[in-house]
Amino acid sequence: MLSDLDLPALHEYRSAHQDPPGFDAFWQGTLAQARAAGDGIALTPVATELRTVDVFDAEFPGFGGHPVRGWLRLPRDRGAAPLPAVVQFHGYGSGRGGPYDDLVWASAGFAHLIMDARGQGGAHAGGATADPVGSPPAYPGFLTRGIEDPETYYYRRVFTDAVRAVDAVRTLDAVDARRVAVWGNSQGGGIALAAAGLLPDLAAAFFQAPFLTDVRRAVRITGTAPYNEITGYLAARRASAEAVFRTLDHFDGVAFARRATAPARFSTGLADDICPPSTTFGAYHAHRGPKTIRAWEFNGHEAGGHEDISDALSAFRAAKARGEKER
Secondary structure, eight states: SSSSHHHHHHHHHHOOOOOOOOOHHHHHHHHHHHTTTTTOEEEEOOOOSOSSSSEEEEEEEGGGGGGGEEEEEEEESHHHHHHEEEEOOOOOTOOOOOOOOOHHHTTTTOOOEEOOTTTOSSSSSOOOOOOOOOOSSSSSSSHHHHTTTTOOOOHHHHHHHHHHHHHHTOOOOOOEEEEEEEEEEEEHHHHHHHHHHHOOOOOOEEESSSSSSSSSHHHHOOOOOOTTHHHHHHOOOOOHHHHHHHHHHOOOOHHHHTTOOOOOOEEEETTTTOEEEEEHHHHHHHOOOSSSEEEEOOOOTTTTHHHHHHHHHHHHHHHHHHHHHHH
16 A cells, blocks of 8 residues: 555655755754764673674764764674774664674674664663753653754754764774765664765765655654654644744755765655655655665565665675775
8 A cells, every 4th residue: 555655756756845044054063062072982892602793882972972872893804904884773762782683784794883872772672872861841752852942852962973973983993984884774764864964975875764854744644653743742732833843854854865975775665654755755856966766665664674785785885895996
């Protein structure tokens, strides 16, 4: 069942999102403050039974200098040359998981960092990063925390953490700073879009069913979680709609896509009623760099699943080969 427009209409669709005044200055100031709070990444080796991958408990300074956790995985037989890196962001309510999860990237020869979204990880794969910043009243979940002001909004902290994750990976001797890619599914895809729009020199990016994209449209055409947190909030705070959407305009994936130039792959399922496919196409059409998109006719929020991962591996390997040729 189609959840949205059919495929010909999706290729014609263009988002009506308008960037808010001061968007670039807001993010430039936010990132400058975060970078002034500290740099680097601390790694603690983790004992595992793995024979081909080394795992490290990673911690780096994010928004406000707050400690952000993740797992860094490196191929054990990696040689002396610095590696290309993939920075991954996880889905809504999840966390970095355990040391044995997400082994594909390191097994394929990449340095791999998966970042906790602060305060999450209590519902799915475990997280280890607190969010020390409180918020006014919010609908259950994360989506409406501090939502009436861009300065206090929860995703200001998360998106900043994502940029700082890439910054941190680039400081590692084991990583070639010129060959760093980002990817994620759902919330992770939205976070990856933000990172791609805020970092001008990524090697590649992959966005699978990205969340927080073309948000004004998404809120009006789907009633599923997590977008229904916004409608639930506004049902109780009827006078707040203008402030809420003004805030969300500062965090919309379409705005970040308009600033992203890294070679990118997008993926969506035409039956996705969580992140409707038109919202993914809205970001895809806005993206400024080389790009491709896969629309999976009979799939929902999982989009292409493992086939997407295969596509991403091929794309990231091509970026890896380009970087090696340029060295």
